[in-house]
Amino acid sequence: xxxxxxxxxxxxxxxxxxxxxxxxxxxxxxxxxxxxxxxxxxxxxxxxxxxxxxxxxxxxxxxxxxxxxxxxxxxxxxxxxxxxxxxxxxxxxxxxxxxxxxxxxxxxxxxxxxxxxxxxxxxxxxxxxxxxxxxxxxxxxxxxxxxxxxxxxxxxxxxxxxxxxxxxxxxxxxxxxxxxxxxxxxxxxxxxxxxxxxxxxxxxxxxxxxxxxxxxxxxxxxxxxxxxxxxxxxxxxxxxxxxxxxxxxxxxxxxxxxxxxxxxxxxxxxxxxxxxxxxxxxxxxxxxxxxxxxxxxxxxxxxxxxxxxxxxxxxxxxxxxxxxxxxxxxxxxxxxxxxxxxxxxxxxxxxxxxxxxxxxxxxxxxxxxxxxxxxxxxxxxxxxxxxxxxxxxxxxxxxxxxxxxxxxxxxxxxxxxxxxxxxxxxxxxxxxxxxxxxxxxxxxxxxxxxxxxx
Ligand SMILES: C[S@@+](CC[C@H](N)C(=O)[O-])C[C@H]1O[C@@H](n2cnc3c(N)ncnc32)[C@H](O)[C@@H]1O
Numbered sequence: 320x321x322x323x324x325x326x327x328x329x330x331x332x333x334x335x336x337x338x339x340x341x342x343x344x345x346x347x348x349x350x351x352x353x354x355x356x357x358x359x360x361x362x363x364x365x366x367x368x369x370x371x372x373x374x375x376x377x378x379x380x381x382x383x384x385x386x387x388x389x390x391x392x393x394x395x396x397x398x399x400x401x402x403x404x405x406x407x408x409x410x411x412x413x414x415x416x417x418x419x420x421x422x423x424x425x426x427x428x429x430x431x432x433x434x435x436x437x438x439x440x441x442x443x444x445x446x447x448x449x450x451x452x453x454x455x456x457x458x459x460x461x462x463x464x465x466x467x468x469x470x471x472x473x474x475x476x477x478x479x480x481x482x483x484x485x486x487x488x489x490x491x492x493x494x495x496x497x498x499x500x501x502x503x504x505x506x507x508x509x510x511x512x513x514x515x516x517x518x519x520x521x522x523x524x525x526x527x528x529x530x531x532x533x534x535x536x537x538x539x540x541x542x543x544x545x546x547x548x549x550x551x552x553x554x555x556x557x558x559x560x561x562x563x564x565x566x567x568x569x570x571x572x573x574x575x576x577x578x579x580x581x582x583x584x585x586x587x588x589x590x591x592x593x594x595x596x597x598x599x600x601x602x603x604x605x606x607x608x609x610x611x612x613x614x615x616x617x618x619x620x621x622x623x624x625x626x627x628x629x630x631x632x633x634x635x636x637x638x639x640x641x642x643x644x645x646x647x648x649x650x651x652x653x654x655x656x657x658x659x660x661x662x663x664x665x666x667x668x669x670x671x672x673x674x675x676x677x678x679x680x681x682x683x684x685x686x687x688x689x690x691x692x693x694x695x696x697x698x699x700x701x702x703x704x705x706x707x708x709x710x711x712x713x714x715x716x717x718x719x720x721x722x723x724x725x726x727x728x729x730x731x732x733x734x735x736x737x738x739x740x741x742x743x744x745x746x747x748x749x750x751x752x753x754x755x756x757x758x759x760x761x762x763x764x765x766x767x768x769x770x771x772x773x
Contacts, residue, residue, distance in 0.1 A: 412605030490674030508607030
């Protein structure tokens with residue numbers, strides 16, 4: 320077995336859970352190396368096109384259409400395409416819950432325990448800019464990392480909150496069409512990936528998390544609209560954190576029913592509760608996960624026409640209007656809100672007063688009003704397609720100016736290149752990285768300092 324010290328108590332539980340034969344296969348899986356995965360951002364690029372562009376050696380994750388394995392020796396986070404938000408690094412079995420939650424553009428979606436955004440990024444991509452994604456995490460510092468990942472990913476219809484589920488409910492009772500609860504858990508499926516998880520497991524085991532999960536799911540059910548779907552997932556194996564939680568929901572909420580998840584090669588049914596789905600490291604090429612899909616009876620969701628509730632055109636400051644005229648995709652001015660000089664593009668369905676919640680972001684941050692001018696944001700650049708901005712400059716990935724730009728340095732144009740004046744969207748192979756301001760043959764770098772290439 321690999322050098323991972325796991326308690327006897329845990330191993331005994333796993334033997335009881337799996338039976339002797341499967342348990343031995345599970346133990347053997349520790350002799351294998353952990354697996355590395357990335358998920359392609361389908362908001363920006365198709366998996367087929369990405370495979371052709373990238374220099375990474377990829378193998379498809381069989382059950383995830385946009386998921387791939389990469390070699391652990393590679394450094395995919397040190398790549399301009401990563402800075403363009405073309406992919407997210409994620410363990411393959413963790414890709415499954417967001418993949419199996421059927422989101423349609425226009426849905427109102429909640430990701431209740433969302434940081435750092437491994438699943439929210441996929442939920443947002445599936446919305447394709449329509450509807451609303453509320454991504455929440457109780458930890459403020461983790462919610463900040465979540466916000467960065469959502470903005471890098473280019474999702475415009477987001478709200479990021481950092482609240483207790485009970486508080487969130489005061490604004491969103493019965494509101495959401497789809498909810499993902501990727502619950503905090505004892506992390507038994509993480510031991511091979513992260514040996515430190517063993518230590519934290521010894522401090523807080525399944526019983527500790529079970530109590531938290533019970534509370535969270537109760538509030539989640541209350542925020543689901545009739546006809547809505549809720550996916551519950553964990554990266555742990557214990558029954559008390561998985562099937563028992565689902566059973567409890569079904570007992571306490573007679574309006575909730577289990578929706579059978581389809582099995583695929585290597586996936587296992589729930590233990591003692593058929594219709595759930597389990598992934599084990601000795602049966603699939605992934606670290607392990609549990610998930611169950613539930614439906615609230617009554618109503619039907621996901622087919623409603625999108626509506627904003629704020630239809631009246633709004634007059635905008637001249638500097639802002641001038642800048643927005645450089646963007647070709649239509650923006651509904653009634654959804655633009657200016658708060659303390661920051662300009663936001665609110666998503667459809669954003670509650671009229673927003674409620675008294677700790678928001679880290681309400682919609683897409685378009686930029687900031689400064690004296691007599693408007694400064695566009697990094698998030699806006701990442702949310703655009705190259706063809707949606709009037710003046711663009713796309714470098715090939717190999718061009719040393721890509722890294723210079725990402726480091727925040729001044730970028731010089733060659734004599735052969737056209738002179739650039741004013742705001743310009745800098746791209747790598749046609750994918751936006753950020754803004755710069757042209758002054759003839761040099762570009763003043765406007766890449767967000769906090770995100771610079773290190
Ligand atoms: C398994 S992680 C989520 C991983 C995330 N879904 C992803 O795919 O990147 C669980 C998260 O739940 C958060 N959390 C813990 N207790 C919570 C609570 N009561 N309400 C909301 N979030 C909570 C933790 O801060 C942690 O970020």
